[in-house]
Structure formats: C-alpha cells, structure tokens
Amino acid sequence: MSRGGIAVGGNLVVDYLKVVDSYPKEGNLATISSIAKSVGGAVTNVLIDLAKMDPTLKLQAIGLVGCDEDGDFVLDLLNRHNIDTRLVRKEASVKTSFTDVITVESTGQRTFFHYRGANSLLAPSHFDFSQIDAELLHVGYVLLLDTLDSFDDEYGTLLARLLADAQSRGIKTSIDVVSENGDRFSRIVPYSLKYTNYCIINEVEASLTTGIPARDAGGSLILKNVEKMCAALFEMGVQDWTVIHAPEGAVAMDKSGKIYKQPSLALPPGYIKGTVGAGDAFCAGVLYSIYRNWSIEKALAVGTSAAACCLSEVGAIEGMKDIGSIENLFDSMPKGNF
Numbered sequence: 001m002s003r004g005g006i007a008v009g010g011n012l013v014v015d016y017l018k019v020v021d022s023y024p025k026e027g028n029l030a031t032i033s034s035i036a037k038s039v040g041g042a043v044t045n046v047l048i049d050l051a052k053m054d055p056t057l058k059l060q061a062i063g064l065v066g067c068d069e070d071g072d073f074v075l076d077l078l079n080r081h082n083i084d085t086r087l088v089r090k091e092a093s094v095k096t097s098f099t100d101v102i103t104v105e106s107t108g109q110r111t112f113f114h115y116r117g118a119n120s121l122l123a124p125s126h127f128d129f130s131q132i133d134a135e136l137l138h139v140g141y142v143l144l145l146d147t148l149d150s151f152d153d154e155y156g157t158l159l160a161r162l163l164a165d166a167q168s169r170g171i172k173t174s175i176d177v178v179s180e181n182g183d184r185f186s187r188i189v190p191y192s193l194k195y196t197n198y199c200i201i202n203e204v205e206a207s208l209t210t211g212i213p214a215r216d217a218g219g220s221l222i223l224k225n226v227e228k229m230c231a232a233l234f235e236m237g238v239q240d241w242t243v244i245h246a247p248e249g250a251v252a253m254d255k256s257g258k259i260y261k262q263p264s265l266a267l268p269p270g271y272i273k274g275t276v277g278a279g280d281a282f283c284a285g286v287l288y289s290i291y292r293n294w295s296i297e298k299a300l301a302v303g304t305s306a307a308a309c310c311l312s313e314v315g316a317i318e319g320m321k322d323i324g325s326i327e328n329l330f331d332s333m334p335k336g337n338f
Contacts (some may be wrong), residue, residue, distance in 0.1 A: 018034070
C-alpha cells in the first residue's frame, strides 16, 4: 500500500464553553459572561488544526460518537474540513462524549468537567488498517480511552497492541496523554511508549509518567528536570522524538540524545482569550513538521506558534491559521525567557 497523510484516532468530544468572571469555591456562585459550542478532543482538534494549516493534507479521523445531535455536529465539522470520516462510527448505546469547559475571563485558565461517553468504547477493532493508508498515526488521549487503556496480557494495554500493529505495517506512531489526577500514568502510559515514535506531551503529564518533578516549590519550571524527562521517556521506549511543552516553552530530544529548546512567544496583554486546545495546536504543529520532514528545531517553532494562534480565541480550533501565517507569527513576535 502506498501511504500518505496523517490519521488521528481517539477522543471525539463536543465542548460546551462557558466564560466566567471567577472560579468559585464549592457551594458559591460565579457569573457566566458568554457561552459557545465547539469541538474538542485530540481527533477533532488536531485534525481540524492540520486542515486549517494546510488544506491539501490527506487527513483521516478514527473514533466513536453517539447517535445524537452532538455526534452529527462533530461529523459535520470534520466533513466540512474535507477530513475522511469513514472510520468514525456511530454507537447507539451511549451519547457522544462532551466536556463543560469553564474559562476564567481574566486569566484564560480553564477547568474541565468531562463525560466519557462513546470514547470509552473505542477499541483496536475500530482501527481498520485495510482502510488506513496514512504515514503517521496519532492517538490521543492515553488515560481517557477506557477500552484502549485496559489490560492486555501480551502488550500491557490494548493501546500498546494497537500501536505495535500500526508500526508492523510501516506506520509511524505518535501519542498524547490527558492531564488528570492520580497514579495511572506510571502504570499505563509506559506500555504504549514502547511502540511510540513521537511522544508529544505537556510537562505535567511527563512528570507524572516519569516521576521527575516539573516545577519547584514556587511553581517555576525546572528546565534541567524537563531534559531528564525527555531522556527518561526514551528509556521507556520512545523511538524518535520526545517533545515536552509547557506555558514557558518546549523541550525536545532526538534519538541521538541531543536536546532542543524553544521559548514560547511573548504575547501582548489581552491576546490570550482562552487556553483550551493549545496543547493540541502545539501537537498539530509538530505533527505537520514531522510529516513534512522538517527539522526538530522547526517543529518546535511551528508548534509554539500554532499554540499561540489557538490562544487568540476561546475555542479549541477557531484561532488556527494557515502554515504561512503561523511561520510569519513566529518570525514577527518576540520570544519569552526560558
């Protein structure tokens, strides 16, 4: 089979976005200033970001939605961006996964209340490789896909089995992880890392997976520890790149052990409207760069600038620009300290 394009499998979500004046203590009240509906999850966010970056890309979605209005909403939006949805299946037994996203107006900080729904049923059998001809398969989010996260007696988890199957067919693999509380990172994520070419995660997820602290007691990022996390992820099995992103910037390592660093853009006051989807936007920029065989330095630059585009709007996908505009934004904006 002649392969081309990027496939993304995993979480398909509808986001119900609410902007509030403050985040209340339990039992107290906050005022909602605006409401909106958008898509969320790795599949929708990453693929639509990629489609906006480059409409010529061959893109494919893999996942589950319910037989409901939210499922139709997700499918319609993917189809309008010319994304192949043949492997997005409808499940009658559950509703489409959704998230209430609460964003504080003054800070852009967001909190998520998530209903797992159809995503919890996604299994290796839904990844029909007779209909997948991508060069690169990205799966997200580990720890938020109940069936794929479940135990497998040979590979550790069903997701690890899926990734191994993809690699055996000549497909490069990439994963992203959800940020959550708990000890599941060290128990579940490492199984998948053994069959991962590109690991693209944030500093919280990397810390919980490796057991290495990301920040000091004052909340400052410990850059040397982020470098250690990159090395630790390789020791767990990552094969090509480990990429760790944080609000301050991104750190990456290639398989030779070389470290790369990229500070975030120094955005002007009032630029950030919301942070939802910024990690997926960064991931999309890196995946696009991988697909184009660009250097790891350029991948970090494109990912950083793509994330900055996302921050300009409340929703996860509304702020994304074409790849030329992303590159121009990176060149024209000052960089932060790292």
